[in-house]
Amino acid sequence: MAVSMALHILVLLPFVSALLIAAGATRGRGFHSGIAIAASAIGFALVLSVAGRVVGGEVLAVSTPWVPAIGLDFSLMIDPLGLMFAGLILGIGLLVAIYAHFYLAKGEATGRFFASLMLFQGAMLGIVISGNVLLLLIFWELTSLSSFLLIGFWRHSAEARQGARMALAITGGGGLVLIAGMLLLGIVAGSFDLMTILQSGDVIRSSPLYPVILVLILIGCFTKSAQFPFHFWLPHAMAAPTPVSAYLHSATMVKAGVFLLARLWPVLAGTDLYTVIVTSVGLVTMVFGAWVALFRHDLKGILAYSTISQLGLLVMLLGFSIEMAAVAAVLHILNHAAFKAALFMSAGIVDHETGTRDIRRLGGLAKVMPITAVIATIAAAAMAGLPPLGGFISKEMMLYETLEVGLFGLPWLVPVLATIAAMLSAGYSFRLAAHLFFGAPRDAGPHARAHDPGLGMWASPAVLVVIAVLLGLAPMVIAGPLVASVASAVIGSAAPPLDLSLWHGVNAALMMSIAAVLVGALLLWRHAGLLRRYEALRHLDAKELFQRGMAGADARLRKLMVATHRPSLQRMLFATFAVVLLLIIEGASAGGGSFTGPREGLPASPIAIIAWLLLIAATGAVLMEERQRFRVLIYISVIGLIIALAFVHFSAPDLALTQISVEVVTILLLLLALNLLPKSPPILSSNPRRLRDAALAVAGGLGVGGAAWAMLTRETNDPISAYHLANSYSGGGGTNVVNVTLVDFRAFDTLGEIIVLGIAGLAIFALLEPTARGVAGARLRKWQEDMPHSPERHPLMFVMATRILLPLVLAAGIYIFLRGHNQPGGGFIAALVVAIAFLLQYLASGFDWTDARRRIGEHFLIAFGVLVAMATGLGSLLFGANFLTSAFDYFSLPLIGEFELATALLFDVGVFAVVFGAVMLALAQLSHISQRAARAHAAQLKAEKLTHEEGEP
Amino acid sequence: MIDLGILGEIAIAAMLVLGGGFALVGSWGLVRLPSLMERLHGPTKATTLGLGGILIGSMLFFQLEQGTWTVHELLISLFLFITAPIAANLVAKVHIHALRARHTPTVPGPAGAPPPPPSGADWATHEAPHPGTPASTSEN
């Protein structure tokens, strides 16, 4: 098989099988476990098939470019280190899958379980065979995510949910820190290719960023490998089903950190900083974990803390920056994987059979479950470092290496603490075996129906125990070449000569080992007393701390967020105005230049000054009487009128026309709305707030007014409108340049503008149509008129006047529409004028009367108008011109004379239709609701009157 | 350009002065007359004539000065003829309605409150017009 294919299959197989399992999630347990077992087996076989070549020194690699922009390649690489881990992941994965098949009850969501398990397997495999550190990061984060699912598998249990979240928070967070470290590493090395990085050790260690890189990467490793003080997630991950623990905490998840430390050993190790940090963290973790493990009662708790301790050991070894220590680490990785997986599985069996994992309730199980007892006892012995098991060899190597290392200038520190840790670990191992299987049963209950499980369940731990034994008895045969080649891969050069055996003669390490075992036995003997003393102490529970910290952070953050994110429009607007104001100030002061420009001003006539006074006074009146809403509307009308006059004065007749007509419609609209709103609401703002707002308002006014002044006193800068003036008549066929701009030069703007209006109409309709129902309907029904109204709906003179005004104003509308291209006017203004004519009818004769006499629906008008405008625009495509290109020509008819026809006029028809439709739709809907409100009110009064009369006699 | 005779010029100037004057008087009336009903007379009339004067002045001006007939001004007058009485009517209605409803700033002017019509019916502002009468423009 080609290497590339093998590698791709290797990494994809777990993912594909996860998908298959998920797809068949509703099928039986056998289906799920079958796929998982088969996939693991195939993967393991693949690893075995390449093992020879790899151990022989060949590095299998394949690379496909993925995201060249960041140097992320899909590179896979198997060297001895990767090989060993891949073998562990798949081999133990296989055993765990078999075990899990029997362990999980029939009713459990085995589909979900095995899918997650395979996902996790794939992610782990990805980590160990990635040839690109960015790719490695991807798999790294995937292990956090998939372990989240696995730990939280029993989701009904709060322990499981919290454990899963905590693991995710710590390992995921560590992963994020790792990202930073790895990115810096790659940037310094100039590549994210693993091989290149591994060869850039000198560059990296001499980089000023090295300490940063180191710390960041170490945090990533330490969190994953549950090193102190990030260890606390691991015991809580024990809420997972036991197969998960067996898998995650023996050979995989927690080993990822160790793997990465080993992987980057050639690059990062060897500096004092590295040695100090890694060694001390490992050492502390080792001692601490072992100490706590001694006093746990939950089987899995003991194993969890023992795992922490053993991982500390590994980390410490790697931290020594000594080649032989690295070799010891490699060997211990194998040992630990074997005995720890076996122990977890045994614990699972005990739990499964007795229904409890509390060691205080168990004991003497060897009689009822002999097979399990044998397996677990051997595994525990390996963990204790007893000969002739593999654990003894690696532990002794470890103790030997400690003698080489001085920490903080104290040569005795490491050996002494390491020996203490070894004593403690011997102690908890002994206790585990002894209290579980030997002595008298302490609690009859769990003991009653306990017996050995079927072969399916004990086979897996048995295989592991056999390996653990063989690793002690024939280490060189079983693991020699592998360890040697792995060690050289870790070290980055040829490994020192390897001599793995139980007996190295009498030396300090042997003495330390013996001491460890003896003290371990002593600890077992005096355990009860020690336990009492231990429990008398107050212990800082990291989980508690974490959760309290989390809850505190949550509460504080929440308070802060809720306080700052109150949905207050006043705040939103204040923030907006304030930001803009500050930016204006900054821009004006930082930009420099003059405030007043050189342009000569136009003298103001007395009437202009009076008009200005009117505007200022009306604005002031609006502010002074803001709560008198009706009056305020009148003042607003004055402002609108003055602005219309200003447009007339400043040569903008089209604008004046627009302003006048829009003003009227706006006032109608506001009056319609005001009728249903409270007319003079109570004061809401406090005086300081008013002052603050006023200050901001004044500043804003000064800012914008100042900008206007600066702008007005400057000369123009060759505006493009010169072209419009020059081409309006010749190119656009109209003399009213503003209108030609609207319907021709910038017809696209106008298209958008009418669409805005059309949408406004539609949206208003959508908003108001359901108003009669629901809460609003009820409120409308309850709506009370707040002043006595005149009973006369349709004043005679007014009604009669509108009858003649309608045709007259319509004629004016047609006139304004037709002349727009050449004189002030056009579709928009005409539409408003016509709309006003009809609105006048509504005002005078009421909604029903008028509406019954109208012929075209507003929705149709809006759609029609947009379509006409679009059709006009698209029509030009038929003539090979661009969208919205206009054409015009002059025609002559007898009697009538010469006249112009322009497509722009057709476009203006569209404008007319949309604007008319939208205005009518908006106002008709709004007036309709008032009418309905009034009717509902009348109906209610009538009903009340009826009940009143009924109550009378 | 047509030679502008002095008479024409005088006529134009007279109309403009007259118009301006009337507009001012109308607005002065708005300020100084004692109550809303009296004030209503000023603008509705004096101002219309004021505007009328200016309109005629303008028409003459464009005719004599520019040689172009403009009749737009007549159109403006036409609309004002229709709209001014309506506006006055409605403002007056608001007044008598407010008087009857005792809305606070509203007080009867020197003429007092309006007397009721001699027939049994009240004014339309206070009583909905009876169906079938010319005053009723019912919805159907």
Next chain:
Amino acid sequence: MIGYAVTFAFACLALALGLNLWRLLKGPEVGDRVLALDTMVINSIAIIVLIGVATTNNTYFEAALLLAMVGFVGTVAYCKFMLRGDIIE
């Protein structure tokens, strides 16, 4: 002479607007304010026409016409609001 007349008329109208403003702010009745606004509109029509005369330009007449046509709609609406609350019923 016409120039003086125009200036005089402008001055009158300016003064008139000022008087309207006074009534607008003073009230006291709502009707007074509406009336003041209505008068302002009419004076504004006169001003627009005068601007036309003063600048010898009749482009602005449409503005005056429009104001005459629709200006009173506001007045009417305000009155209807005071009379009936619901301006379109």
Next chain:
Amino acid sequence: MRRLIPHPGLSVLLVATWMMMLNSLTFGGLFVGIIIGILLPIFTAPFWPGRPDVNFRAGIAYFVLVVWDIIVANFQVAAIILFKRNRDLRPAWLVIPMELDTPEAITVFAGTISLTPGTVSTDVSACGKFLLVHALDAADPDAEIARIKARYETRLKRVFA
């Protein structure tokens, strides 16, 4: 014919209005104006139910009279505003009994009263038979009522025959 030209007076007014807006006398303009004069009343006919019979000649005469009255009376009001002290004013409410019986006629009557200075039509009675008028300065209200009835209502009865 009635459906084709529902309001002949309106049609004429529209054509005139159109020509005034065009501000020029061309055949083309007149042609369009006539089209508008015919089409718009048809289109807006639903909004003007009922068709008052109008004597146009009397109408024009009435119109001229009113315009004249407006001009003359404007001076009177101006004089009152400028020279009469508030305490000398004799404002009064006039309740005018009407013989007019179409809404169009009443409206024109009331409008005339408002346009001619010194008087403002304030309200119509609910029965449609009385007009409430406010007079700015009426020392003798009854005489004023009689004058108004004689001068305008009599003529209007002829217009809306």
Next chain:
Amino acid sequence: MSLIAHLASAPVVIPALAAPIALLVMRRRHGLGVGISLASCTAMVVAALVLLAASADGTIRTYEIGSWPAPFGIVLVVDRLSAIMLTLAASLSLLAMVHGVLTRADRKGWHFHPLFQFQMLGLNGAFLTGDLFNLFVFFEVLLIASYGLMLHGQGPARLKAGVQYVIVNIVGSSLFLIALGLLYALTGTLNMADMGLRVAAIGPEDQGLLRVAALLLVSVFALKAALVPLHLWLPRTYAVSTPAVAALFALMTKVGVYSIIRVVPQVFGDNAGAAAWAPAPYLLPAAIVTAVIGFAGVFVARSLSGQAAYAVIGSTGTLMIAVAAWQVDALGAALYYLVHSTIAGAALFLVADVVARRRASFVDKASPGPLFAQRQTVGLLFMAAAIAATGLPPLSGFIGKLLILEAVADAPWWGWAWGAILATTLIGVIGFARTGSAIFWKEAAPTDGAEPSSIKRADMIAPVAAIALLAALSIGAGWATAYANAAAAQVFDPAAGVRAVLGEG
């Protein structure tokens, strides 16, 4: 002129026709209207893809509306950046539309389809136009349509939030006009390319005014982009909107970001005197705070839609960190992440809806409720969406974040940026893990028994498709990042734009 030459106008023409036609036919035949709407979205996707492919070689296509030459008329400009945005908008519209139709959300009120098409018109127009005032107009089109859509279905929460949303945006639009006025007054032009040329000639006495204009304009865009402290309008608005609409809204803040990317290098680039890169110093801190606030919101929000809304803010912050570097590779990273985060935000809103539809009165609140239909699948979907939103592997967010981290590494402030991006990722992860475990893992006895009857799986189509898009974006990241980088390079070469728009002369 061949039809392909008119293609640049297709993204505006298609919805502008579809909307009124749908409006006309909807009244009688709802199904036909839906068909038109879906067809329009599909056609927009096709048109956008064609433009995307056509722009790949670096051609800048211009289209002079009305055949008036730039800068005098309005010109549409299709470069790689526009093509990316158009494609994103069209794809998202299809997702949102499909979801809206499948969940029958389109029937919960009036005029969903016309409003939706008009919304697309606004978006596409904004991405296409080369004219600053025209940009304003399309902003208004997309805003008013968004008001309508946001209020679709109504209810008190939507109405209250709607008032604030509408008013804040009206203020924003007014400020936009002030900025436009200043710029026209100073430069005499509205065409962006032309304006970019003309700012160079502005004299020293006018520099202050120019700088004011630049800052004002960008602050308006920042308001649309919801950069802190101009973000307050967003959370509630998005959280309460109809999910299909909210999914489309995920793009709305990106319009603000797009405008900043479009306008700053082109108009306020190197030769803009005192206005050169004027907003730059403020964008970075704002972006960092925005990212932090956004993900803090994700952390504390107690409903999926609330989290989604804050995630939109957070992602904008992350994105703007990259933009604020004003370098080609950072902008390339930003564009890739922009596409990703938009789809991810949409996916979150859609998943929130899928959840809410199944949990009766518990809706998408992060409180345990009774078991609900297809919990397993929905849970997976949520996890995928959360992974996408936080930027974890294997979805494209991770690549996007790696791109950003690497691109800003040589900026002096890289530490702040990295810290913010990585820390917010963690905060987001924890936040989503909490709500997810409460909703999908924890159970509570049903209290009101109002379990929605038979919810079909059809409503998962759109979110699944969104996730699939993200997976594709992840797998095709090589190609996508190359395109994004090329687009960024084009943005930083305004001269090429000027040549294309104003001709060689």
Next chain:
Amino acid sequence: MTLEFLVASAIGVLVAGGIYMALRGRTFQVVLGLTLFSYAVNLFLFASGRLTVNRPPIWSKDIVEYADPLPQALVLTAIVITFGMTAFAVVLALRSFLESGSDQVDGDPCESGLNDNLPSDDSGGERP
């Protein structure tokens, strides 16, 4: 006194009034504030073409100087759009009032999109 000063100061006053009103607590006031603000904005945009008296941009063979037509066209568009927006805002304000019975612009402090209608000690629905 120049017209430029009158216009600039009028813009300033309208802006100040608009901001102040927009910061009040009721929808109707806010809408009126926006109206004032948009008057100012329209004037501002118009002023970007500078002030020109008596030169309307109606093209004629023998006239050389005109007011700048472009800002006028822009303002026209802006007025229309503002009208649409204002209309919508007014209707929405009314609709919201009818639905909730309050015309306050500020939402309930409990609706910040954070959905804290759940007890605040419940960390994400999960209790230790």
